[in-house]
Amino acid sequence: LTQTERNVKTYELALIPGDGIGVDVTSAAMAVVETAAARHGFGINSQQFDWSCAHYLETGAMMPEDGIETLRRFDAILLGAVGWPQTVPDSVSLHGLLLPIRKAFTQYANIRPHRLLPGVQGPLKADAFDILCIRENTEGEYSGAGGRVHQGTLNEVATEVAIFTRAGVERILRFAFDQARSRRGHVTSVTKSNAQKHSMVFWDEMTRLVAQDYPDVTVDMMHIDAMAARMVMAPESLDVVVASNLFGDILTDLGAAIQGGLGFAASANICPDRSGPSMFEPVHGSAPDIAGKGIANPIAAIWSAAMMLDHLGETAAAQAILSAIEAATAKGIGTRPGSHSTDDITTAILAALKD
Amino acid sequence: LTQTERNVKTYELALIPGDGIGVDVTSAAMAVVETAAARHGFGINSQQFDWSCAHYLETGAMMPEDGIETLRRFDAILLGAVGWPQTVPDSVSLHGLLLPIRKAFTQYANIRPHRLLPGVQGPLKADAFDILCIRENTEGEYSGAGGRVHQGTLNEVATEVAIFTRAGVERILRFAFDQARSRRGHVTSVTKSNAQKHSMVFWDEMTRLVAQDYPDVTVDMMHIDAMAARMVMAPESLDVVVASNLFGDILTDLGAAIQGGLGFAASANICPDRSGPSMFEPVHGSAPDIAGKGIANPIAAIWSAAMMLDHLGETAAAQAILSAIEAATAKGIGTRPGSHSTDDITTAILAALKD
Ligand SMILES: CC(C)[C@H](C(=O)O)[C@@H](O)C(=O)O
Ligand SMILES: CC(C)[C@H](C(=O)O)[C@@H](O)C(=O)O
Numbered sequence: 001l002t003q004t005e006r007n008v009k010t011y012e013l014a015l016i017p018g019d020g021i022g023v024d025v026t027s028a029a030m031a032v033v034e035t036a037a038a039r040h041g042f043g044i045n046s047q048q049f050d051w052s053c054a055h056y057l058e059t060g061a062m063m064p065e066d067g068i069e070t071l072r073r074f075d076a077i078l079l080g081a082v083g084w085p086q087t088v089p090d091s092v093s094l095h096g097l098l099l100p101i102r103k104a105f106t107q108y109a110n111i112r113p114h115r116l117l118p119g120v121q122g123p124l125k126a127d128a129f130d131i132l133c134i135r136e137n138t139e140g141e142y143s144g145a146g147g148r149v150h151q152g153t154l155n156e157v158a159t160e161v162a163i164f165t166r167a168g169v170e171r172i173l174r175f176a177f178d179q180a181r182s183r184r185g186h187v188t189s190v191t192k193s194n195a196q197k198h199s200m201v202f203w204d205e206m207t208r209l210v211a212q213d214y215p216d217v218t219v220d221m222m223h224i225d226a227m228a229a230r231m232v233m234a235p236e237s238l239d240v241v242v243a244s245n246l247f248g249d250i251l252t253d254l255g256a257a258i259q260g261g262l263g264f265a266a267s268a269n270i271c272p273d274r275s276g277p278s279m280f281e282p283v284h285g286s287a288p289d290i291a292g293k294g295i296a297n298p299i300a301a302i303w304s305a306a307m308m309l310d311h312l313g314e315t316a317a318a319q320a321i322l323s324a325i326e327a328a329t330a331k332g333i334g335t336r337p338g339s340h341s342t343d344d345i346t347t348a349i350l351a352a353l354k355d
Numbered sequence: 356l357t358q359t360e361r362n363v364k365t366y367e368l369a370l371i372p373g374d375g376i377g378v379d380v381t382s383a384a385m386a387v388v389e390t391a392a393a394r395h396g397f398g399i400n401s402q403q404f405d406w407s408c409a410h411y412l413e414t415g416a417m418m419p420e421d422g423i424e425t426l427r428r429f430d431a432i433l434l435g436a437v438g439w440p441q442t443v444p445d446s447v448s449l450h451g452l453l454l455p456i457r458k459a460f461t462q463y464a465n466i467r468p469h470r471l472l473p474g475v476q477g478p479l480k481a482d483a484f485d486i487l488c489i490r491e492n493t494e495g496e497y498s499g500a501g502g503r504v505h506q507g508t509l510n511e512v513a514t515e516v517a518i519f520t521r522a523g524v525e526r527i528l529r530f531a532f533d534q535a536r537s538r539r540g541h542v543t544s545v546t547k548s549n550a551q552k553h554s555m556v557f558w559d560e561m562t563r564l565v566a567q568d569y570p571d572v573t574v575d576m577m578h579i580d581a582m583a584a585r586m587v588m589a590p591e592s593l594d595v596v597v598a599s600n601l602f603g604d605i606l607t608d609l610g611a612a613i614q615g616g617l618g619f620a621a622s623a624n625i626c627p628d629r630s631g632p633s634m635f636e637p638v639h640g641s642a643p644d645i646a647g648k649g650i651a652n653p654i655a656a657i658w659s660a661a662m663m664l665d666h667l668g669e670t671a672a673a674q675a676i677l678s679a680i681e682a683a684t685a686k687g688i689g690t691r692p693g694s695h696s697t698d699d700i701t702t703a704i705l706a707a708l709k710d
Contacts, residue, residue, distance in 0.1 A: 083549075090549035091556065099550075123587050124478055146516070146553040156521040160554035161501075166511040192601070194438075194445035195454075198501040199515035201446065224601075225608035232587060232612040233478050246547070246579075250605060253580035257587040 010043030011312055014074040014277065018097070019052045020286025021296035022080020028298030028346040029078060029305040032321055035353050036309065040317040047074075053084035053093050062096030068104045076308050077101065077279040080301065081286040095144075098281075102137050105276030107269035108168065109175045110135040110248060111307070112283060114235075114255035114265070117299070118330040122260045129235035132183060133255055134176040135248025137269055139168045140199075142245045164199045164244070166206070173210040175272055176242035180217045186239035187211075187219045190227045190247050203244065228254060256283050263297030263337070266304040268311065280308040294341050299325055299334050302349060324352035365398030366667055369429040369632065373452070374407045375641025376651035377435020383653030383701040384433060384660040387676055390708050391664065395672040402429075408439035408448050417451030423459045431663050432456065432634040435656065436641040450499075453636075457492050460631030462624035463523065464530045465490040465603060466662070467638060469590075469610035469620070472654070473685040477615045484590035487538060488610055489531040490603020492624055494523045495554075497600045519554045519599070521561070528565040530627055531597035535572045541594035542566075542574045545582045545602050558599065583609060611638050618652030618692070621659040623666060635663040649696050654680055654689050657704060679707035 015030065017023040030046065037044045049070075051063040062082075064070070071077060082098045083090050101107070114131040116122050145161035173189070180187045189207040191200035204221055211219045222230065224247045230237065231254050243251055256265035265283035282300030290296055302325060310318035327349075329335050334345035370385065372378040385401065392399045404425075406418040417437075419425070426432060437453045438445050456462070469486040471477050500516035528544070535542045544562040548555035559576055566574045577585065579602045585592065586609050598606055611620035620638035637655030645651055657680060665673035682704075684690050689700035 091552050094549055095552075123480055125480060126478065142550045144552065145514075146551075148553055148557060150521075154521055156557070158519045158554045158557035159500075160517040160519075160551045162515040162517070164513045164515075166505075166509055192604075194449055195497045195601075195604070196501075196515045197446050197450075197499065198503055199513045202503060202511065202513035225604045228583060228605050229608040229612035229617070232609065233616065246550075249547075249550070249580045250583050253584040254587065254609075257584035261588065262584070 008041060008043045010045050011075045012073065013044055013046040014071050014077045015046050015048040016051055016077060017048070017080040018082045018286065019054070019084045019093075020081055020288055020291035021284070022082070022286055024294065024296045024342050025282060025298040025301035026078060026080040028342055029301040031346055032302050032324075032349055032353065033305050033309065035350055036317040036321055039353070040314060040320070042314055042317070051097055052082070053088040056088050056093065056096065062093055068100065071101065071105075072276060074277045075312060077277050078305060078308060079279055079281040081282070081284060083286050084288065086288060099142075101279055102269050105271045105278070106138065106273070107271045107276075107278055108136060108138045108172055109270040109272055110137040111179075111268045111270060112252040112255060112265060114252070114259045116259055117264060117335075118326050119332050119335045120260040120264060120329055121335070122258050124232065124235065124258050126235055129238065129258070131235060131238045131255060132179060132240050133248060133252045134172065134179060134240060134242045135252060136168065136172040136243070136245050138245070140164055140245035162199050164202055169203055169206045170210060171272070173206055173242060176240050177210060177214040177217050180240040181214070184239040185217050187217055188227070188238055188241045189219060189221050190224050190241060190243040190251065191221065192224050192247075194223060224250070227251065231255065231258060252283060260335075261337070262300065263334070264299055264303070266300050266307055268304065268307040270311065278308075278311055280304040294343065295338060296342050297334055297337070298342050298346055299329070302346075320353060321349075324349045327352035327355070363396060363398045365400050366430045367428065368399055368401040369426050369432045370401050370403040371406055371432060372403070372435040373437045373641065374409070374439045374448075375436055375643055375646035376639070377437070377641055379649065379651045379697050380637060380653040380656035381433060381435040383697055384656040386701055387657050387679075387704055387708065388660050388664065390705055391672040391676055394708070395669060395675070397669055397672070406452055407437070408443040411443050411448065411451065417448055423455065426456065426460075427631060429632045430667060432632050433660060433663060434634055434636040436637070436639060438641050439643065441643060454497075456634055457624050460626045460633070461493065461628070462626045462631075462633055463491060463493045463527055464625040464627055465492040466623045466625060467607040467610060467620060469607070469614045471614055472619060472690075473681050474687050474690045475615040475619060475684055476690070477613050479587065479590065479613050481590055484593065484613070486590060486593045486610060487534060487595050488603060488607045489527065489534060489595060489597045490607060491523065491527040491598070491600050493600075495519055495600035517554050519557055524558055524561045525565060526627070528561055528597060531595050532565060532569040532572050535595040536569070539594040540572050542572055543582070543593055543596045544574060544576045545579050545596060545598040545606065546576065547579045547602075549578060579605070582606065586610065586613060607638060615690070616692070617655065618689070619654055619658070621655050621662055623659065623662040625666065633663070633666055635659040649698065650693060651697050652689055652692070653697050653701055654684070657701075675708060676704075679704045682707035682710070
């Protein structure tokens, strides 16, 4: 090793392609990350894990028992997609791989940017919006608490218990207000406190409390129903949006829709105190219908990888990747379903990156 | 009374204008209903109740203690809007008037049609959709169960318990499948069973069970996040949509958005076995910002009144009102916020009705 090579900062990266098109898009994203690393003077040491539904069918588990411990030593996780409902129920695959990682490493902030890339036609007439959704990622409506009694009888009752903790709500709100400071200084906090009078009234109270520490950030509070309408009718009025696990889940799929589809929706599952690795993944799923055809759009995965480099401190490389994506879509590459193959899109982005 | 007058079928109607623009739009709707009644040979005997936030400030209650008993003898309820958050918290006003009526009369089916009226510009590029959302209206995520412990401390935990009963889920699904039979024969059932594994898995099971009794109806099952995206990306692919209280709430505001705004969103709270009155109300709220200015769009309220007449069996009158609304909007009347006053729009619809 030369002196230079030895001094290069190198990141340890866990790669989990997962199922279906997850495999195609993570391989595209890795090609882009490696090119960016070479040009921006850092190293990537990646280790791939074949944890997936196929792995489940072979071994009876989505990941080994020590899977979480194995991941702990990495600087970041890049994930493709999890789920293959034809052979493994989602309730098994997601609860056996994706969701435990989010919880185990306290990746409580799920960040999803929504804006139109140049050249992409969205379903809305509106095209000038730039929204950052911050979704609570560890508790709330997806706590898993609840149960069923008199199952299978005419008297059956099923409950689902949403659980919100002070720590959980406060930290995600602070995270959102912090994000707003480096953007346009506005937070919209989304609840449904007129109908859910325990959990959502609590969230509203916490929003008012946290807002006091951010006099420089403006805040509005909206109900999820009105908010869903606003995403469609006035998306340009939004800056940072913060919401519970369920509401954030819904709003970010809606955000993906208005930005032209899931092919463009990137996401980061952030562990803000860095006590464990953060995880980066496109919002889309494994897409069994187009898996293995080489036509999946890798842009969401590549954008997610750029968010990863940004999180690791490689902001110039992250910015260069985003610019390369934009250069490609501005030329119409990858902007419409089926117009280009996964390879074509990746090649165009790599070329723009080398420019 | 002449013989004819004595033989005219007369409906007993409870009118609750409520707050803000609720007053303007119900008066517009009543004018249309009365004209339709005169032309179609039936009578309307209406009694008005001033139950509202103003009533609360005077009396300490949104409605009298025997309010529900008073309403029981009516054939239908026409409601404007409830809520005036400046003086009465929503958690008081809604839980003191709107929500108890829905529950007391087992108005378990909240029906909301979403399509573009002629001349109305929606926010989507897509314009050819015709969706009927059926929202469960009595239980689920808005059950009110749950609570808070260690309130106000750093250890606070808030819970919200969604409660789904076999009776509640089965009846709303059957209602939706029945509706599909008189439309295009397709039902989309919306859950989030990959993350809410008690309540939503139960709903999915019930969907499969009920579907067996409707071999002539096709069904698909979607998660709420993907569904929100689909409403925006492919609304024309939807016919009847059935969802829980919360999911239906969100999807119908989204439906209102894609149909051009809340000014066009009508709704019916139906008690299908007619053991009590059904209630008809525009989806919009009291809109404090434009209340009393005479510029509220009455179309949603008038459309809701048409749904009321349809429910009462006056299908020709209901159809005539809808045609009159369409005749007005086709001329550009009431199609854009602020373009016409409440009176102008009502006058145009009345004129079309008399044509
Ligand atoms: C697959 C599913 C459990 C997941 C979620 O709801 O968290 C997905 O929809 C997402 O948004 O990341
Ligand atoms: C006002 C509110 C409680 C109500 C609801 O959520 O039911 C409204 O949003 C609606 O959709 O009718």
